[in-house]
Amino acid sequence: MPTPHLNLPHSSSSKPPRLPPLARLIVSAISTSSSLHLSENRHRRPSRCSISGKSTLACSISRELHSRGNLSYVLDGDNLRHGLNKNLGFEAEDRAENIRRVGEVAKLFADAGLVCIASLISPYRKDRDACRAMLPESFIEVFMNMPLDLCEARDAKGLYKLARAGKIKGFTGLDDPYEPPLKCEIELSRRDGICPTPGAMAGKVVSYLEEKGFLETK
Ligand SMILES: Nc1ncnc2c1ncn2[C@@H]1O[C@H](COP(=O)(O)OS(=O)(=O)O)[C@@H](OP(=O)(O)O)[C@H]1O
Ligand SMILES: Nc1ncnc2c1ncn2[C@@H]1O[C@H](COP(=O)(O)OP(=O)(O)O)[C@@H](O)[C@H]1O
Numbered sequence: 001m002p003t004p005h006l007n008l009p010h011s012s013s014s015k016p017p018r019l020p021p022l023a024r025l026i027v028s029a030i031s032t033s034s035s036l037h038l039s040e041n042r043h044r045r046p047s048r049c050s051i052s053g054k055s056t057l058a059c060s061i062s063r064e065l066h067s068r069g070n071l072s073y074v075l076d077g078d079n080l081r082h083g084l085n086k087n088l089g090f091e092a093e094d095r096a097e098n099i100r101r102v103g104e105v106a107k108l109f110a111d112a113g114l115v116c117i118a119s120l121i122s123p124y125r126k127d128r129d130a131c132r133a134m135l136p137e138s139f140i141e142v143f144m145n146m147p148l149d150l151c152e153a154r155d156a157k158g159l160y161k162l163a164r165a166g167k168i169k170g171f172t173g174l175d176d177p178y179e180p181p182l183k184c185e186i187e188l189s190r191r192d193g194i195c196p197t198p199g200a201m202a203g204k205v206v207s208y209l210e211e212k213g214f215l216e217t218k
Pocket of ligand 1: 157168170171
């Protein structure tokens, strides 16, 4: 019996343009700050925080990618906690579940060909590592190494004030830990005490993606 002829869509005459390797599988986890600071009681502990500029950076990266013709989507922890993750709090298990869900969603977006920018505190190393394992070779950890005093001085939402007054318990950087990465792909920090502009930091991230061949070239 003759083999039935299949009219495959990807015949040699209508090949889709080739994407660079891994172009469809990227998640950029933007963790928040960490630097060691010596607290008054002389216990060395890392300081890191909300308000380090994660969301601002994520938007800046997204804009920069758009201008280069790359689709992206920002998954912002603070926003997701109003919807997908509204049943989660800030206990260690809930933070782990928060990050796991975001990793799974990022995987779906990446599968659809978008650069997915996850902007989360993700304070525990094991949760970030679990996410990394979920997205082998396409997880890029961006560590915003901003000191606690900078974040606290910004306090755009007044949360540090509330946490200092004991009205929020388990606040990252104050009475809940942030574990800085032992190894990450990109670290962003201040230079001579000055925080780079979001555009400059986004440029660094996008250059990294470009160099590593993650982006579609026009
Ligand atoms: N206890 C406590 N600790 C840290 N952050 C707190 C807390 N309670 C509320 N918030 C607000 O929640 C935002 C962080 O959410 P994330 O989903 O990124 O956190 S995590 O990754 O699960 O740790 C964070 O928003 P960002 O400022 O955008 O980081 C805070 O506004
Ligand atoms: N690179 C930066 N330089 C100066 N201010 C910044 C920078 N990035 C963010 N900010 C300001 O800091 C505050 C918190 O930024 P945001 O991106 O919401 O932080 P996060 O998402 O980490 O909570 C905002 O008022 C924002 O305008």
